[in-house]
Amino acid sequence: MATEILIKPIITEKSTKLSDKLNTYAFKVARTANKLEIKKAIKDMYNVEVADVSTAVIPAKAKVRQTKQGVARGLKPAYKKAYVTLNKGEVIDFYGNV
Numbered sequence: 001m002a003t004e005i006l007i008k009p010i011i012t013e014k015s016t017k018l019s020d021k022l023n024t025y026a027f028k029v030a031r032t033a034n035k036l037e038i039k040k041a042i043k044d045m046y047n048v049e050v051a052d053v054s055t056a057v058i059p060a061k062a063k064v065r066q067t068k069q070g071v072a073r074g075l076k077p078a079y080k081k082a083y084v085t086l087n088k089g090e091v092i093d094f095y096g097n098v
Helices: 013-022 035-046
Strands: 006-009 024-029 050-058 061-067 070-076 079-086
Touching (some): 006 035, 013 024, 024 035, 035 079
Antiparallel strands (some): 061 070
């Protein structure tokens, strides 16, 4: 169930700074998932207590490339992002098994 809701963690400079300063982690989640389902999935998968969940739907982006055949146009798909804030003292270690 949690694997259907949580697609993958977002590991960027911005999300790393958020996790260091505010104890907030970013995840790419299913478009149909609501905040309560995301909170339960994080709790089940990482065994942490979640304080808050914020979501944002990122719209599709148009992409254009120059190729030998001419201009190739396409779209990067839209997705839903969740910012999960944990209680004090809780940590998610993405690099623990590496």
